[in-house]
Amino acid sequence: MILSTYNKEDKVLLAVDCIIFGFLKDELKILLVQRDFEPEKGKWSLIGGFLKKEENLDKAAIRILHHLTGLKNIYMEQVYTFSKVDRDPAERTISVAYYALIDIATHDEKILKQNPIQWFNLKNAPKLIFDHNRMVEKAIARLRRRALSKPIGFELLPDKFTMRQLQKLYEAILDSKLDKRNFINKFNSFDILIKLDEKDMSSSKKGAYLFKFDQEKYNRKVEDGFNFKI
Amino acid sequence: MILSTYNKEDKVLLAVDCIIFGFLKDELKILLVQRDFEPEKGKWSLIGGFLKKEENLDKAAIRILHHLTGLKNIYMEQVYTFSKVDRDPAERTISVAYYALIDIATHDEKILKQNPIQWFNLKNAPKLIFDHNRMVEKAIARLRRRALSKPIGFELLPDKFTMRQLQKLYEAILDSKLDKRNFINKFNSFDILIKLDEKDMSSSKKGAYLFKFDQEKYNRKVEDGFNFKI
DNA sequence: ATATATAAGTGTTTAAAATACACTTTTTTT
DNA sequence: AAAAAAAGTGTATTTTAAACACTTATATAT
Incomplete structure (x- = not known):
């Protein structure tokens, strides 16, 4: 905020991508969506969307998660903002990563009605589009730190x-x-x-x-x- | 990234604000700038600027820090992205906070030639514009955690x-x-x-x-x- | 020259926390 | 009645953190 007017500044698209963790049968899982539009159509991706003018990032993350899974009142936390210039080949997009914790046992039916989304074991999840694998890594690191100092684990359990x-x-x-x-x-x-x-x-x-x-x-x-x- | 085209999505201004920490005479300090344009002209503010189309956020933070202090090769780390809808009354702006660590004893002359910027003791820094005080709090919390697990303290010492x-x-x-x-x-x-x-x-x-x-x-x-x- | 004042430098003892470790209980199935 | 399978339970040892006080060096004042 240095210039006397903001008018000539570049504006960008701001996306929110959600790393959705679940836990079932002793395994950490992640919820992914098969992308149904170009670029990278058909590839596996994090669930994401764009920030709207009238909402803040937390609200956007909640809306995007709810839109694709039907779930509300889910624990979410902002992780990091990714901004490599060519991270999305279609258009300059900055993306803010959020992770979410879901108790699969309780919510699974609801989620699996929605398509084409699917749970993967974290350990053998597919390669993701863009920089989404890096986002997942950052989110895991954050989850790990958080779980050591806050009882967030209960969000993943019934x-x-x-x-x-x-x-x-x-x-x-x-x-x-x-x-x-x-x-x-x-x-x-x-x-x-x-x-x-x-x-x-x-x-x-x-x-x-x-x-x-x-x-x-x-x-x-x-x-x-x-x-x-x- | 759900829609089949990004065209109709809202674009926003993306700012970078720097929480610049220094250490001198047993005191943690923070570098602030007196804002010379509206809104909030004359008030103390973090050093900031806007992301440009051809750079990523790390680069923007480095550029903004260098522009106002003349310093290069400074330790910086992204902290958090602030997005309250009315955080900047002039225009919808999302801001990514970065903190920087500076060895004041070595770099002080260079910095103080620049105006109107000034070091404040962290403990009696003035009230800042917008949500900048919250940014500082988050940055302190991050610095504290980081200092416990990485030897970043040396960045603040000669x-x-x-x-x-x-x-x-x-x-x-x-x-x-x-x-x-x-x-x-x-x-x-x-x-x-x-x-x-x-x-x-x-x-x-x-x-x-x-x-x-x-x-x-x-x-x-x-x-x-x-x-x-x- | 002697005393004083000031910060630097240095180890050990105690308490608390983390880790290693193995057997008994309950109940179903054969 | 024996076997199998997971649940449940306590103590000893090691490691780490915390508490704690005197001696050294040297400039300055008397």
């Missing part, structure tokens, strides 16, 4: 979950094995989970107790200076 | 510095007192500093040994898996 599911989620996010006893001990020391009487019987004969995240207790603890740190 | 200066820098960035012995012990355990025979006599009768950051050694150690962690 309301009720077993300790083993929670552990597998963190293993998937951090891409490393964790010790069962140490993990449970640490999480219990936070004292932000509610143990239910209910058991999940789907993964063993014995059954595993279900837990809920106690959002209010967490909020109170944070106010009192509690610092979530895996 | 080539040669004393251990006390280094400690005071970290105290300023983290906004907390550190124990002299623990700090030195930890830093020495990293083994990335070169102790010179030279002493700085400006702050005591005894004099304090000067050190240099060993960039090559640091790079080698990082390749071998070393992880800088304050």
Whole structure:
């Protein structure tokens, strides 16, 4: 903001691309769309759209996610703005990447009605158009950091979950094995989970107790200076 | 990128605003400019400019910083993109914030010839225009996190510095007192500093040994898996 | 020349946190 | 009744972080 008028400045297209993470059967997943227009028609792409004059970027990200998946009230966070001059061969476009966290188990039907979008395991997702693979890498790095210092993992899990599911989620996010006893001990020391009487019987004969995240207790603890740190 | 043509999409002005940090006399400082055009003429502002069609954002940030300070080869990092609809009352403008780290002691003369820019102590900087204060907050948070995991602090110090200066820098960035012995012990355990025979006599009768950051050694150690962690 | 003032420099002890590690319980299936 | 499969549970060890106080060097004042 140096010039005395903005009139002669270049204007650009501003896109929002969403890296949508999900978690199912011990695997981190990503939601992709098959592009149905040129350039790069038919290739796999992040879900994206353009910022409109009357909305801010957060709103645009929410709108774009909702438009393609039907989902609302989804955790999203801005990651980075990508601006290589020729990143989109059709026209100069700057793109702001947002990541979103979705509990697939709860929302899957809704999503899969929509086409042509599809979940891929993060580890064997296809090559994406433009710089979208770089966007995904940045988003993973951000998700990883965030998961260590905020309880955002719960956004990826159903309301009720077993300790083993929670552990597998963190293993998937951090891409490393964790010790069962140490993990449970640490999480219990936070004292932000509610143990239910209910058991999940789907993964063993014995059954595993279900837990809920106690959002209010967490909020109170944070106010009192509690610092979530895996 | 959902529509079959980009033609009807809104275009916007894309600004870059720079949060320029410096360090002098045990204090973190920020470089501000007095705005010489409307709106908000005469108020203090971050140094900024608009993205041009033929450059990416990193290049724009470098150009804008260089234009107002004459400095090149400065450490910069993108922080966040601000997009509130009415953030600039003159016209819809989205702004990408970058922070920069400057060694004031070495570059000060060059900078201060330029006008009307001025260093302020971070702690008593004036109120800024638009959402620039929020930008500064975000940049400080980022600088703090970064300084804990990367040796970027050296960007703010002269080539040669004393251990006390280094400690005071970290105290300023983290906004907390550190124990002299623990700090030195930890830093020495990293083994990335070169102790010179030279002493700085400006702050005591005894004099304090000067050190240099060993960039090559640091790079080698990082390749071998070393992880800088304050 | 002696005393004083000022910052530099230096290790050890204690506390806290992270890590490593293995057996028992429950229940279904054979 | 035995086998199989996942759930559940506690302690000892190692590593890291934190707390802590005196000696050294030298310029300046007396």
